[in-house]
Amino acid sequence: MKPPLPFIDLAAQRQKLGKRIDERIKTVLDHGSYLMGPEIEILEQVLVGRSGRRHCISCASGTDALQMAMMALGVGPGDRVIVPDFTFIATAEAVRLVGAQPVFADIDAMSYCLSLDSVESIFEDDDSTIVGVITVDLFGHPSQSRQIEDLAGSRGAWLIVDAAQSFGATRGGESCLAPGVMSTTSFYPSKPLGGYGDGGAIFCDDDGLAGDLRSIRVHGSGEVAGSHDRLGITGRLDTIQAAVLLTKLEVFDQELECRQKIASRFGQALGESIRVPSVEDGATSVWAQYTVEVDDRDEIRQFLNEVGIPTCVFYPRRVSTNLPYRSFELAPDGVPVAERATSRVMSLPMHPYLTDSDQDRIVSELLQALEN
Ligand SMILES: Cc1ncc(COP(=O)(O)O)c(C=O)c1O
The missing domain is CATH 3.40.640.10 (Type I PLP-dependent aspartate aminotransferase-like (Major domain))
Structure with missing residues (x-):
């Protein structure tokens, strides 16, 4: 690295x-x-x-x-x-x-x-x-x-x-x-x-x-x-x-640069093992979240939680499945991509002040979780 x-x-x-x-x-x-x-x-x-x-x-x-x-x-x-x-x-x-x-x-x-x-x-x-x-x-x-x-x-x-x-x-x-x-x-x-x-x-x-x-x-x-x-x-x-x-x-641009570097490191270290986020040509992301996709999300999250690495799921359910929104219409072909995402996405810790060793630990523990 x-x-x-x-x-x-x-x-x-x-x-x-x-x-x-x-x-x-x-x-x-x-x-x-x-x-x-x-x-x-x-x-x-x-x-x-x-x-x-x-x-x-x-x-x-x-x-x-x-x-x-x-x-x-x-x-x-x-x-x-x-x-x-x-x-x-x-x-x-x-x-x-x-x-x-x-x-x-x-x-x-x-x-x-x-x-x-x-x-x-x-x-x-x-x-x-x-x-x-x-x-x-x-x-x-x-x-x-x-x-x-x-x-x-x-x-x-x-x-x-x-x-x-x-x-x-x-x-x-x-x-x-x-x-x-x-x-x-x-x-x-x-x-x-x-x-x-x-x-x-x-x-x-x-x-x-x-x-x-x-x-x-x-x-x-x-x-x-x-x-x-x-x-x-x-x-x-x-x-x-x-x-x-x-x-x-005053420090926002510098912070964005840090987020960008962390995202690149995560991408390089994890990209062969899981689906990592990518950025479309001509676009730049601010990496509000670093969201990966995994098969056995609950098990992986539990493993990471036990070794002290917090993860979040944004979002565990589609908006339209929540009570106040259930009666409203969906696109004619449904929302299969959104549905699939709800069961697979998991966001890793991401902020500009994540230290080098924090990043290394997140990567190695996640790779370990995937092997289990
Ligand atoms: C996509 C999106 N829209 C709207 C909002 C609402 O912003 P706020 O929490 O400031 O009301 C949020 C905040 O989390 C958001 O992520």
Whole structure:
């Protein structure tokens, strides 16, 4: 194996980062603008610069971001929205929260992202009330968002990119946040850009839409002080979270490089023994998760757990098998790829500060588990 990451003293960097975050939080505590403080606008400007979009509207979570995006588009009862059946629940949940119906599509076997063919088959079957499609950049890998946006557009439907897991990923030289009428992300603590609590953001290019989103974020507040022009929510990002995120953004690119190197090492060491994730040509992943596929998942997880290596299963069941979603339709050809993934995927520990010896131990114990 190659010597890992000799150019960064990871422990020192982590300690310095923690100290800078503490200082920046202290600044917020001193000025006392806990909501919509100056750090919010600074963060939004920095995120605009990284997204290739004209506007960034920070908000309280990635789920709120999706819900607010659909509220701004006027999505509601009678509308159907295509979502993947293999994703975190929030993608479909946001559709239900605005009163619309999810239509569950299959995923691509290589990337685990929404399948273009499956989306097409849903449109072919009955496109009458489909108003939009939400792609999800699963595990940090960007979806085929531009192709899906073109397909949706040809049917008069919009695209929203759920980039909750992929902030920083690119495809075709552009940010994964660039396609669609809007894109959304999450700053949940375990995300590649994670805060010290919940947080999210919406990205768009349209000035009118951006204004509506800023209003929805604060109970539909109107131009005239004290007026409310539309329905809204308590959707603001806390200023303290903005302060944390601004500090983490200072090292974000370096952290992505670390994730990339760890993913390459895992791939080289494990690729001949199990199915490891791959990245499509022209795309970059941010490795929110390093997800492999194995046959005897329960046994392997148990073995790893016993030797102190935690693993997670994202996701053990399809979204549409959960109680609130069971009555909604699936793609005409079903969702066999999503179904297969639920029984095989397993995510290994992945974060930028995984030491060399941690990585070696994960690899050797997993190889051992596979031999048993
Ligand atoms: C694909 C996806 N969409 C939406 C969300 C919702 O984000 P949040 O937890 O910030 O509400 C998540 C978060 O885990 C996610 O992974």
